[in-house]
Amino acid sequence: MMNLKLRMNFKIGILFKIFNLKLIILLLSFSFYLSPPGIHAQAKITSPNYIIQMPNFNSGAGIPSSAGYKLDTTIGQTAPGLYSSTGYLVRSGFQYIHSIIPFSFSMSNFLINFGTLMPGTPVTRTSTLMVSAGGAGGYRVTAREAGYLQTSTGKTIPDSTCDAGTCSETAAAVWSLATTYGFGYNMSGNDVPSDFIDGTYFRQFANAALSEGDQSVMSSVNVGRDRTATITYKVNVSAVQAAGSYQNRILFTAIPSF
Numbered sequence: 001m002m003n004l005k006l007r008m009n010f011k012i013g014i015l016f017k018i019f020n021l022k023l024i025i026l027l028l029s030f031s032f033y034l035s036p037p038g039i040h041a042q043a044k045i046t047s048p049n050y051i052i053q054m055p056n057f058n059s060g061a062g063i064p065s066s067a068g069y070k071l072d073t074t075i076g077q078t079a080p081g082l083y084s085s086t087g088y089l090v091r092s093g094f095q096y097i098h099s100i101i102p103f104s105f106s107m108s109n110f111l112i113n114f115g116t117l118m119p120g121t122p123v124t125r126t127s128t129l130m131v132s133a134g135g136a137g138g139y140r141v142t143a144r145e146a147g148y149l150q151t152s153t154g155k156t157i158p159d160s161t162c163d164a165g166t167c168s169e170t171a172a173a174v175w176s177l178a179t180t181y182g183f184g185y186n187m188s189g190n191d192v193p194s195d196f197i198d199g200t201y202f203r204q205f206a207n208a209a210l211s212e213g214d215q216s217v218m219s220s221v222n223v224g225r226d227r228t229a230t231i232t233y234k235v236n237v238s239a240v241q242a243a244g245s246y247q248n249r250i251l252f253t254a255i256p257s258f
Contacts, residue, residue, distance in 0.1 A: 079092055080092055100134055101132050101133065101134030101223055101224070101225050102132065102134065103132065103133050103134065103135065103139070103254075103256040104130075104131070104132045105129075105130070105131050105141065105254035106129075106130045107127055107128065107129050107130070107252065108127055108128040109125070109126070109127040109128070110127075112125045112127070112233055113125070114233075114235050117235065117236075117237050117241075119237055119238055119239040119241065120178045120179065120236070120238070120239070121178070121236070122178060122234055122235070122236040123234070123235055123236070124232050124233065124234045125232070125233050126230050126231065126232050126233070127230070127231050127233075128228060128229070128230055128231075129141060129189075129217070129218060129228070129229045129230075129231060129252070130226055130227065130228045131191075131218060131224075131226075131227045131228075131254060132224065132225045132226055132227070133220070133223060133224060133227070133256050134223045134225075135223070135256045135257050135258040136223075136257070136258060137221065137256075137257025137258060138219070138220045138221040138222055138223065138256075138257055139218075139219065139220060139254065139255060139256045139257065140216055140218070140219040140254075140255045140257075141216065141217050141218040141219065141252060141253065141254045141255070142214035142215060142216050142217065142252070142253045142255070143205060143206070143214065143215060143217045143231075143250060143251065143252050143253075144205060144206040144207070144208050144212070144213075144214045144215070144250070144251050145159075145205035145206065145207055145208065145248055145249065145250050145251075146208055146209065146248060146249040146250075146251070147207060147208065147209035147248065148183075148207070148209070148248070149183050149235070149246040149247065149248045150246055150247065150248070151242070151244035151245060151246055151247075152244075152245075153244070155242040155244050155246075156246075157181075157182065157183055157235065157237060157241065157246055158181070158182045158183070159182050159183055159184060159204035159205065159207065160175055160180065160181065160182030160183055160184040160202060160204060160234070160236075161182065161204070162174060162175040162180065162184070162202055163175055163176060163177045163180050167184065167201075167202055167203055167204060168203065168204055169203060169204045169205060169206040169207070169212050169215050170203075170215060171195055171203065172186075172193070172195040172196050172197070172201040172202055172203045173201060173202070174200045174201060174202075175200065175201075175202040175234070176200045178236065180236065181236050181237055181238045181241075182204075182235070182236065183204075183205075183233075183234070183235045183248075184202040184203055184204055184205070184233075184234055185202060185203060185205060185231055185232060185233050185234065186199060186200075186201060186202050186203075186231070186232040186234065187217055187218070187229055187230070187231055187232075188229065188230050188232070189228050189229030189230050190218070190220075190224075190227040190228055190229055191218045191219055191220040191224075191227050191229065192217065192218055192229050193216060193217070193219075199232070202234060203215075205250060208251075214251075214253060217229070217231065217252070
């Protein structure tokens with residue numbers, strides 16, 4: 001079985017639109033050589049870039065098709081077939097690499113515009129995240145911000161630390177007071193972190209400018225179709241906040257595990 005991760009990156013522009021989709025494709029390089037007669041077995045092939053478990057060079061395979069059928073074939077696979085018992089189902093063989101739930105990730109509302117902010121008047125905006133994942137290892141969606149909300153001259157809106165000063169990029173806390181200022185987000189829906197207890201709990205985004213690591217906003221070890229969550233962005237400024245047009249970028253990375 002090949003352990004392979006594909007990354008799908010989405011960027012949200014705060015006050016301006018930016019979208020980027022990346023796929024990292026793993027290229028595998030093999031060397032073939034003649035060895036002395038005998039029986040040889042290898043449980044794993046590894047390099048700094050990949051791991052192949054239980055390798056087997058297939059002697060014949062393909063997907064023959066016609067107007068009436070489409071068939072996956074494989075020859076030489078070790079112990080292929082469907083195995084089942086009470087409590088489990090095992091699909092073994094190359095033909096089962098085609099997931100019945102292909103991985104997909106989508107997001108609504110790529111442009112977040114908070115409009116004109118009034119001191120002490122929090123403003124929120126939302127986006128919807130949707131994931132389908134059929135890989136045996138489930139999936140994970142992470143997020144980070146490029147830096148603080150800031151103007152072209154370097155004026156910034158800080159990340160919120162919530163009402164008690166306790167929320168961070170890794171822990172949510174209550175942010176309900178109009179006298180608490182900054183920028184943050186809340187998650188609700190399927191597969192969101194458990195510290196988002198309700199709509200009053202917020203976190204900071206992990207800040208790339210401070211070398212903070214990406215944080216999960218959705219994750220599950222199970223397969224699933226159309227897993228949906230809502231992210232709520234929130235900003236509130238004080239009366240001494242400098243006037244200007246503030247911008248930021250949020251990067252979302254969706255990672256399936258097979």
